[in-house]
Amino acid sequence: MVTGNTEPRLPAVVRYLFPAFAGLPLGPLLTLSLRSLAGRQPRLFDRLGEHRTACYFIDPIDLAFAFTVVPDAERSIVRVVGKSEAATSSVQIRGPILTLLSLLDGTLDGDALFFSRIISISGRTAAVLALRNTIEDAELRPADLLGLRGALARLVDTGILGALDVARQMADRNSRSKAPEA
Amino acid sequence: MTSGRMELVCPAGTPATLRAAVQAGADAVYCGFRDETNARNFPGLNFSGEELAEGVRFAHDHGSKVLVAINTFARVNDVDLWKKAADTAAECGANAIIAADIAVLDHVAKNHKQVRLHLSVQAAAATPEAIGFYATSFGIRRVVLPRVLSIQEIAALNRAIEVETEAFVFGGLCVMIEGRCYLSSYATGKSPNLNGVCSPPEMVSYDDEPNSTAARLSGFTIDRYEPGEPVGYPTLCKGKFKAGGKTSYLFEDPVSLNAGGMIAGLKAAGVTALKIEGRQRGKGYVTEVVRAFRKAVDAVEQGGDAIEIDRILAGQSEGSRQTAGAYSKKWR
Numbered sequence: 001m002v003t004g005n006t007e008p009r010l011p012a013v014v015r016y017l018f019p020a021f022a023g024l025p026l027g028p029l030l031t032l033s034l035r036s037l038a039g040r041q042p043r044l045f046d047r048l049g050e051h052r053t054a055c056y057f058i059d060p061i062d063l064a065f066a067f068t069v070v071p072d073a074e075r076s077i078v079r080v081v082g083k084s085e086a087a088t089s090s091v092q093i094r095g096p097i098l099t100l101l102s103l104l105d106g107t108l109d110g111d112a113l114f115f116s117r118i119i120s121i122s123g124r125t126a127a128v129l130a131l132r133n134t135i136e137d138a139e140l141r142p143a144d145l146l147g148l149r150g151a152l153a154r155l156v157d158t159g160i161l162g163a164l165d166v167a168r169q170m171a172d173r174n175s176r177s178k179a180p181e182a
Numbered sequence: 183m184t185s186g187r188m189e190l191v192c193p194a195g196t197p198a199t200l201r202a203a204v205q206a207g208a209d210a211v212y213c214g215f216r217d218e219t220n221a222r223n224f225p226g227l228n229f230s231g232e233e234l235a236e237g238v239r240f241a242h243d244h245g246s247k248v249l250v251a252i253n254t255f256a257r258v259n260d261v262d263l264w265k266k267a268a269d270t271a272a273e274c275g276a277n278a279i280i281a282a283d284i285a286v287l288d289h290v291a292k293n294h295k296q297v298r299l300h301l302s303v304q305a306a307a308a309t310p311e312a313i314g315f316y317a318t319s320f321g322i323r324r325v326v327l328p329r330v331l332s333i334q335e336i337a338a339l340n341r342a343i344e345v346e347t348e349a350f351v352f353g354g355l356c357v358m359i360e361g362r363c364y365l366s367s368y369a370t371g372k373s374p375n376l377n378g379v380c381s382p383p384e385m386v387s388y389d390d391e392p393n394s395t396a397a398r399l400s401g402f403t404i405d406r407y408e409p410g411e412p413v414g415y416p417t418l419c420k421g422k423f424k425a426g427g428k429t430s431y432l433f434e435d436p437v438s439l440n441a442g443g444m445i446a447g448l449k450a451a452g453v454t455a456l457k458i459e460g461r462q463r464g465k466g467y468v469t470e471v472v473r474a475f476r477k478a479v480d481a482v483e484q485g486g487d488a489i490e491i492d493r494i495l496a497g498q499s500e501g502s503r504q505t506a507g508a509y510s511k512k513w514r
Contacts, residue, residue, distance in 0.1 A: 047196075047226040109466030115412055122390060126225045126383040129462075133226030136464045137196035 009096040010062040010167075023065040023080040030067070030078035033145040038073035040147065045073040047134040051127040057081075057089035060097035071131065091127045095119030098167060103132075104140055105161070187483055188445070189455040191249065191348060192472045195227045195462055200237045200248075202465040207476030210247035212280060213237065213461065214378075219267040220251045221304060222461040223378030235274040247277035251461075253302035254378045255283045265289045272297050280326065287320040300324040300348070304375060306362060310342035317345050324348055326457065329355060329439065330508050333447045340452030349448050351441040352471055353459025355434070355507055356419070365418040369400045381417045388413070405436070412503075440504040442475065442491030445482045447509075 038045055045052055052072045059066040068089055070077045086092045093100070099118060102108040110132050113119045121128050138144075142160040143153035192208035194200035203211045214220025216228040229237065238248045250271035256264040264286045271279050272294040279297055281287050282304035290299055303326040307313045316322045324346040327336060340347055356363060366380045367373040374380040385400040397405045397416035404416035414420060414436040423432045439459070441448065448456065456479065458471055478491045 049225060051225060107466065109464045109470075111463050112467060115414065117410060117413060120388075120390075120395075122388050124384070125386040125388070129227075129383045130225035132464070133196060133224070137198045137226075139198050139465075 008098050008169075010098070012062075018064060020065040020080070020082055023063070026067075027078050027080040030069075030145075031076060033147070034069075034071065034076035034078060035074050036147050037140075037145060038076060041138075041144075042073065044134065044138050045071065047137060048130050051124075051130040054090040054124060054127040054131075055088070056127070056131060057086045057092045057123075058100065059083060059086065059092065059094040060100055061094055062096050071134075089123065091121065091123035091131075093119065093121050093128065098164065101164060104135060110136075186454075188449055188453065188479055189348075190472070190475055190479055191455050191457045192475075193353075193458055193461040193463065193468060194237070195222065195224075195460075195464075197229065197233045197237050199461075199465050199468050201240055202469045203472050204241050204244045204246045206469045206472035208246055208472050210249055210277070210455070211237075211241060212249040212251055212457075214251040214253075215267050215270070217263065217267070218376075218378045219254055219264050221253050221302075221374050221378050222251075223254075224383060224462050227462060231270045231274065234271065234276070238275045242275070248275075249278040249280055249300060250274075250276040251280040251302065252286055253280050253282045253304045255304075255375050256285050257376065261285050261289075268294065278323070284320075287316065287322070291320040298323045300326060301345075302326055303328055303350070308339070310339065313339075313343050313345060317343070324454065326350075327453075333444065333451050333509050336448070336453060337451035346454035347452065348455035348457050349441070349453045350439060350459055351445065351448070351456045352475065353438055353463075355437070355439045355505070363419070369402055369418055381415065386416055435503070435505075437503040437505045439507045440491070441506055441509050442478050443487075444506060444509050445478055446487065449482060 048071060053070060056069045056071070057066060058069060065080050066083055066085065068079045068081050068085065095113070095118060099108065099113060103110050103113070110119070114121060141157045143149070143156045146156060148156055189209040190207065191210045191212060192203040194203050194211040194213040200211050200213060213234070214222060214228050215234070216230060217223065220228065222228070234250070241248045252264060252267045252271065264283065268279055268286060268290050277298060278300050279290050279294070280300045280302045281290060282302040287299060290297060299320055299322045301307055301313070301316050301322045301324065305316070306328050307316060307325055308328050308331060313325050316325070322345055326348045329350050331339070336347065336349065363375065364373060370382055370385045372379050372382045381399050387398045389396045389398060393409065395407045395413065396403050397407070397413065399416045399418065404418065404421035405414065406422070407413045419433045420431065420436040422429060425432055445456065456475065458475060460467060460471070474491050481487065
């Protein structure tokens with residue numbers, strides 16, 4: 001698996017500051033978020049069709065842990081897993097965490113990232129396409145996952161997206177400073 | 183020669199992409215239903231009837247048109263799915279239906295006279311005689327030109343026909359005459375012409391191997407990529423094969439069309455509408471490409487040129503390589 005050298009990545013120290021067990025609480029939290037989202041927007045999951053029961057292994061390569069996601073609407077399950085669990089999943093998606101998050105809100109184009117090998121996929125391509133198209137159409141904001149509405153939702157979106165933007169800029173500077181000179 | 187402003191026709195694989203295309207400056211968007219009646223029948227893509235109605239309302243509120251592609255060929259004894267798609271598109275207020283099958287064209291011409299008929303590229307109509315037949319028989323108002331014509335040939339064609347022409351300017355290329363490619367059928371049993379899928383994704387795999395990644399279709403290795411090398415979607419026409427002891431792209435290089443630098447030439451050749459390919463691509467792609475072409479078309483309409491577009495769009499192409507395709511046939 002190959003990813004682009006200059007794509008913004010988190011500094012290596014993050015893997016030590018947040019070892020695999022530190023991510024464990026994210027599993028139940030994200031499971032609840034996804035199920036709650038399915039309750040509010042049931043049409044969103046229709047696009048997945050038969051692939052809603054597929055197991056997606058999502059590997060942020062700059063974190064110490066990965067996720068498995070079964071996006072089966074109100075029966076969705078998200079687990080934080082080790083990097084070695086890829087083999088048990090239907091699909092494997094790998095890339096820097098900030099890039100993967102950019103795919104969620106449509107900031108970046110998944111195909112262009114894949115063609116240029118900034119992210120990589122393997123396994124059931126049809127399931128990847130279904131997930132990609134579903135996420136694209138969902139136009140998810142952080143507040144959607146948290147079930148927030150109104151002014152509070154706008155505040156949270158601004159805060160989280162702003163923080164992500166700052167993180168991307170910092171990671172970008174970090175990546176560029178380490179990239180070999182052309 | 184076209185007297186009015188050229189129309190920018192943009193792809194929409196999902197409702198969100200439709201909105202993105204409209205907001206980025208599309209004069210018209212084209213889309214299809216979530217079934218095999220259109221040539222981009224991929225998982226998670228396309229519209230339900232309800233979504234199309236909402237999309238049409240959004241587009242019309244923003245001054246854009248919606249063209250619905252019902253452009254695959256109907257199966258024997260199963261034309262109703264295609265007719266129903268046309269009926270739904272008309273009910274939703276679509277501005278035009280893009281079709282190739284004579285049964286679909288006939289159904290729309292007889293039952294939905296208020297809806298414009300555009301002849302799909304799948305019909306591969308590239309002569310005044312062929313286009314004239316469709317115009318006389320079904321009242322088509324526009325023909326989407328096959329990607330095999332030079333600008334000179336398009337100019338000659340436009341002088342000989344009465345209907346509008348629409349030319350592809352960006353995105354994937356077909357090496358064959360559109361509508362008559364059977365390569366995918368040989369390997370997978372499914373074809374773009376009948377099932378709406380070229381290289382169905384359930385038969386595509388990218389397999390990591392020592393020092394390379396293999397792209398396979400139905401178990402056949404279509405291409406192999408070195409670490410860091412840009413990859414493409416494994417279609418047989420763009421595969422790398424060994425023949426005569428030499429390994430090469432036997433049919434066509436994996437490059438994308440970019441005729442951004444030829445907009446003025448296409449306008450002078452009498453083209454009415456410019457089409458961007460890519461209903462399977464996401465909002466990021468659609469937004470960037472449509473914005474770039476919006477600027478380029480506006481610049482050309484004001485007498486300028488659009489040369490910057492090549493640099494802007496270099497990263498959006500499959501295989502990260504581009505060509506002007508048949509528009510610039512240097513071998514003739």
